[in-house]
Amino acid sequence: MKMWSGRFRQPLDPRFEEWQRSFPFDQKLLRFELAASRAHAKALAAAGVLSDDELKQVVGALIAIGKDFADANPQDAEAEDVHHFVEKQLVARTGEVGKKLHSGRSRNEQIATDLRLFVRECIDELRAAIGEFLEVLVTRAEENRSAVMPAYTHLQRAEPVLVAHWLLAYFEMFRRDAERLLDCRKRVNECPLGSGAIAGASLALDRKIASNELGFDRPTSNSMDATSDRDFILEFVNAVSVLGVHLSRWAEELILFATQEYRFIRLPEAYSTGSSAMPQKQNPDTLELIRGKAGRIIGSQVALLTIVKGLPLAYNKDMQETQEPLFDAAATSSMCVEIATGFMKLVEFDHARMKQACESGFMDALAAATYLVHRGVPFRQAHEVVAGAVQKCVEKGCELSGLSLSELQEFSAAFGEDIYQHLKIEAVLACHDVAGGTAPRQVERALRAAREQLAAMQEAHAAHA
DSSP states (O other), X not given: OOTTGGGOSSOOOHHHHHHHOOHHHHGGGHHHHHHHHHHHHHHHHHTTSSOHHHHHXXXXXXXXXXXXXXXXXXXXXXXXXXXXXXXXXXXXXXXXXXXXXXXXXXXXXXXXXXXXXXXXXXXXXXXXXXXXXXHHXXXXXXXXXXXXXXXXXXXXXXXXXXXXXXXXXXXXXXXXXXXXXXXXXXXXXXXXXTOTTTTXXXXXXXXXXXXXXXXXXXXXXXXXXXXXXXXXXXXXXXXHHHHHHHHHHHHHHHHHHTSTTTOOEEOOGGGOBOOSSOTTOOBOHXXXXXXXXXXXXHHHHHHHHHHHTTXXXXXXXXXXXXHHHXXXXXXHHHHXXXXXXXXXXXXXXXXXXXXXXXXXXXXXXXXXXHHHHTTTOOHHHHHHXXXXXXXXXXXXXXXXXXXXXXXXXXXXXXXXXXXXXXXXXXXXXXXXXXXXSOSXXXXXXXXXXXXXXXXXXXXXXXXXX
């Protein structure tokens, strides 16, 4: 029997009935539905709707349902949704007492509560996974603290940087992702129970009972908003979309660096595949899949925004369609972070090749201009001087250090014999000695700061565990 069938005299069209069921996918929310039902039962007991003995029966049965289906996908061809399934199971175990549980509540508030509990758990788990990835990034940066590599703008060699500085750039990206999720959690953590279908519960329930029982910060403020709000889903999936974009950028750069044209990294065999036709191939499938799955996550975000954009208050059946994009985005982003962490632990850096790449392409040009600035030459003029020297190098087929002092002085008398010391990689790195720069002492400070930030993240995660 349907939870709403009393009003109807004709059966549903069989194809429509099957089509409109959400139980095949919203059974993923079973744990949260059971927890929310236990919390609601305690609120009913406090309101005098359930006796102490009835509360014990209901709570005991809900716990038993959870144990019975903890490791299995429930099969029930009649259950319309996870709420219907739990009610059927409860009534089968407790009889008439089980029918009391739906007093003072609606499926509209139930699904809103279940989804908030689901998203909250996803945030906590994903932040922990990002924390592990950040830990690996910092560890690899520490291991490669003295290695150098070219940095690029417009995919053209720009200036040399420490490998650690490059890795810490990704640390900053993913740290912001973790912070976005934590900020999202603040708005997720409100309890809709007690909102009824639209106007609030029809019983005088103490809403703080269920809210506290489920670990929410507070009850929601408006029943119409509470039952129709999916902003927390939009915000969560938006956050993981940005995470997906960052993972895709990271993957794309490593794909480039793994090519024979760059040869900066060696792909770990545990995260690579081969070609069925070309025996020599080692393909970066891990990175390519992460890059591709970012599009899938972004697609979920677009679907969610499109679903809710024209909905009037309050609950509408369209909202059922928000669940599958949410579930998919959560699972996809979590797996991407996990796989990226494993890859990052094993990837190898070719330090010699990276350093060799820093020794060509005039990556010391800005350092040469800075040298002139320190000798009183205005930067705009220094820029022009070095550009002219670079053009001469192009004609001669050499780097700046390949020009004689007299040749350099053709462009500016400010060049002295010490210019060649300033063109060495170590000096080029050291001249970027500002907070956030790639000078070795600044990178050492950044590594210490990253460790402190990781420790703070671990403390915050422990507080929500």
